[in-house]
Each structure stands twice: as C-alpha cells, then as structure tokens.
Amino acid sequence: MTTIKDERDEREAKAEQIAAQMPEDRGGILCEAMAAIDAIDAAVLACDDGAAEAAALRYEAAIWKLNGKTYFGCMAGPDAGGVIARKVCSAPDGTAPKWGQAGEFVATVQGTRALVSVSEGFGVRSTHFEFRAVDLDRPFISQTGYRSCFATPTGGATVKQAAEAMLAEHMSNGMCMVGDDYRVRRVEDERPWLAELATQPVEAFADATGQLGFSF
Structure with a gap:
C-alpha cells in the first residue's frame, strides 16, 4: 500500500x-x-x-x-x-499570462470587465482564476464583486480565452449589482496599471430589478 x-x-x-x-x-x-x-x-x-x-x-x-x-x-x-x-x-501587469504562469489582466465580455488574477491552484496542473469587478456601478457576476474558480488548463485555448469563457458562463447564469458594502472592499482591489485603461463609455443597462440605469 x-x-x-x-x-x-x-x-x-x-x-x-x-x-x-x-x-x-x-x-x-x-x-x-x-x-x-x-x-x-x-x-x-x-x-x-x-x-x-x-x-x-x-x-x-x-x-x-x-x-x-x-x-x-x-x-x-x-x-x-x-x-x-x-x-x-510572472507575466507583466495587465498582460494575460501563459498556462503555468501567474499574472493579472482585464477580461471583457459583452461590456462587462473583470480584473482576472491567475495563479497556481493545486500545483501547476491546476489554475486558480479570481474575478473582481472593475466597474463597480455596473452589474457583475457576484454581489460581492468577486468570484473564485479552479480549473485545469483548457487544451487548445489561451489563458485569456479560458478566462473569458468562464466569465461568459457566469454571466449567463445571472448578473447583479455589487452591494454597497462590497464596493468599498473592491475599491481596495484597484491596481495602479488599471488607471491606464480607458474608462467604459456611458451606456444604459437594466439592473437586477429591471430598472434602467446608466453607467458612467
């Protein structure tokens, strides 16, 4: 044995x-x-x-x-x-890493932006994806503005493609606004290089209650 x-x-x-x-x-x-x-x-x-x-x-x-x-x-x-x-x-800040490499970048799916942190899961054969809301005044995949996932490397896809596919899947399961209490915590997640990214354009969206809102 x-x-x-x-x-x-x-x-x-x-x-x-x-x-x-x-x-x-x-x-x-x-x-x-x-x-x-x-x-x-x-x-x-x-x-x-x-x-x-x-x-x-x-x-x-x-x-x-x-x-x-x-x-x-x-x-x-x-x-x-x-x-x-x-x-x-590690990959340079803002650049999607390779499989087996740590790094942070922004993934965008249908206008929803997420700060994606990639690191080892349980060894390099597993990958830990962390999704954090970038635009706190827009619907996200979690009321906390944060979602954690573990996955094995996806054959034939880059890390960026895999992250975008995960984000899209979570979005298809429903979106909601980030809670007020969690917005304060998510502000602490800001990275200096994030400020260099272009801000999202003003556009209308429906919140979880069906009310029309605007993102600035």
Missing part, C-alpha cells in the same frame, strides 16, 4: 533526477523555470497532455532546487523557492 510518505519520497526523487540536469546558480535555475512555463503553455495549446505533464515536472524540479533541494516550505515566505519562481516568472 502506497503511503503519503512514499509519494513524497517519489516526488522528491523525481525532482532530484530532473534537477540534476539544471545549472547550479539561481539565475540559471530561474531560466529553467521560465523555459518550463513556455513548454507548459505550448503543450496545452497543442493539446499534448504528456508534454504538459513533463514540463510541469520540470518546473516543479526547478522550485525544488531553488528551495535548497527540498519541497518542504517551498511556498512558506518571500525567500522560498516557489515564491521566488512565481514572482520572477
């Missing part, structure tokens, strides 16, 4: 084997991590599950080596291997 310890030992052994082919310096290891993300993204877009799995193992091995050749505490703080790799390999 396989135990958790056996699985942990097997994972460490696999990381050691892959990491043995990597440079010893931090910069070189981070280059390996970024190359692994590129490979994950290419494999997902090509619907190649085997290549995606191999690239994910390569990324995890880079984290293992950055973290002092152990997975223990690899996400425990700013100096942990996983945290360093995620920060260095």
Whole structure:
C-alpha cells in the first residue's frame, strides 16, 4: 500500500533526477523555470497532455532546487523557492499570462470587465482564476464583486480565452449589482496599471430589478 510518505519520497526523487540536469546558480535555475512555463503553455495549446505533464515536472524540479533541494516550505515566505519562481516568472501587469504562469489582466465580455488574477491552484496542473469587478456601478457576476474558480488548463485555448469563457458562463447564469458594502472592499482591489485603461463609455443597462440605469 502506497503511503503519503512514499509519494513524497517519489516526488522528491523525481525532482532530484530532473534537477540534476539544471545549472547550479539561481539565475540559471530561474531560466529553467521560465523555459518550463513556455513548454507548459505550448503543450496545452497543442493539446499534448504528456508534454504538459513533463514540463510541469520540470518546473516543479526547478522550485525544488531553488528551495535548497527540498519541497518542504517551498511556498512558506518571500525567500522560498516557489515564491521566488512565481514572482520572477510572472507575466507583466495587465498582460494575460501563459498556462503555468501567474499574472493579472482585464477580461471583457459583452461590456462587462473583470480584473482576472491567475495563479497556481493545486500545483501547476491546476489554475486558480479570481474575478473582481472593475466597474463597480455596473452589474457583475457576484454581489460581492468577486468570484473564485479552479480549473485545469483548457487544451487548445489561451489563458485569456479560458478566462473569458468562464466569465461568459457566469454571466449567463445571472448578473447583479455589487452591494454597497462590497464596493468599498473592491475599491481596495484597484491596481495602479488599471488607471491606464480607458474608462467604459456611458451606456444604459437594466439592473437586477429591471430598472434602467446608466453607467458612467
């Protein structure tokens, strides 16, 4: 019977084997991590599950080596291997990330804008999507102005396309205005780069009660 310890030992052994082919310096290891993300993204877009799995193992091995050749505490703080790799390999602010990469951007579906934060879910094989309302005076997919989703990479689709599809699906299930109490919290979600985006044009919409409203 396989135990958790056996699985942990097997994972460490696999990381050691892959990491043995990597440079010893931090910069070189981070280059390996970024190359692994590129490979994950290419494999997902090509619907190649085997290549995606191999690239994910390569990324995890880079984290293992950055973290002092152990997975223990690899996400425990700013100096942990996983945290360093995620920060260095993140997409630029406002740019949709690749699969396996962290980042934030704005998705727009039928005039509804959402700040999308993308990060690892349960390892790089799972993706955590967080949707936050950008225009607090317009209907959104949640009264709180926030929605969290976990998903596996979508073969043949970019992260941006996957996020837009999720947003569209939630919109089809119903929209509502962000509650007054939550608007204050959502203001705290503002990012400096968001101010550079063009504001939404004035347009009419029907709120949850069917009343006609205007967005400025």
